[in-house]
Amino acid sequence: MAKVAVVAKMVAVEGKRDALIEALAALSAAVQSEPGTEIYAMNLDAVDPDTVWFYELYTDQDALIAHGTSDAMKAAGAAFGQLLAGKPEVSFLTPVSAKGVTL
Numbered sequence: 001m002a003k004v005a006v007v008a009k010m011v012a013v014e015g016k017r018d019a020l021i022e023a024l025a026a027l028s029a030a031v032q033s034e035p036g037t038e039i040y041a042m043n044l045d046a047v048d049p050d051t052v053w054f055y056e057l058y059t060d061q062d063a064l065i066a067h068g069t070s071d072a073m074k075a076a077g078a079a080f081g082q083l084l085a086g087k088p089e090v091s092f093l094t095p096v097s098a099k100g101v102t103l
Helices: 019-032 061-068 070-081
Strands: 004-011 039-044 052-058 090-094
Touching: 004 061, 019 039, 019 052, 019 070, 052 061
Parallel strands: none
Antiparallel strands: 004 052, 004 090, 039 052
16 A cells, blocks of 8 residues: 655644644654654744644555544644634645655
């Protein structure tokens, strides 16, 4: 099966980015025990101080589903919902070439 990558953009309510990052900390810690999650990187936007980007790489579609339906994800969604200025923008990708990652 092909690996699955995700790029997600989350925009915090103005001035709430740090609170959003704090709310996401538990989720970031929980993915450490997900065997199918290979990369889970939270990034701050270099231009927009309220935007947080995620890059995620999963071994396959089943690993992505396991992450998306995990108890940690459900708890995080409830915790950060009021901190978001809108719905996250999520793109699902199929990686074809990468340095440092075996595809």
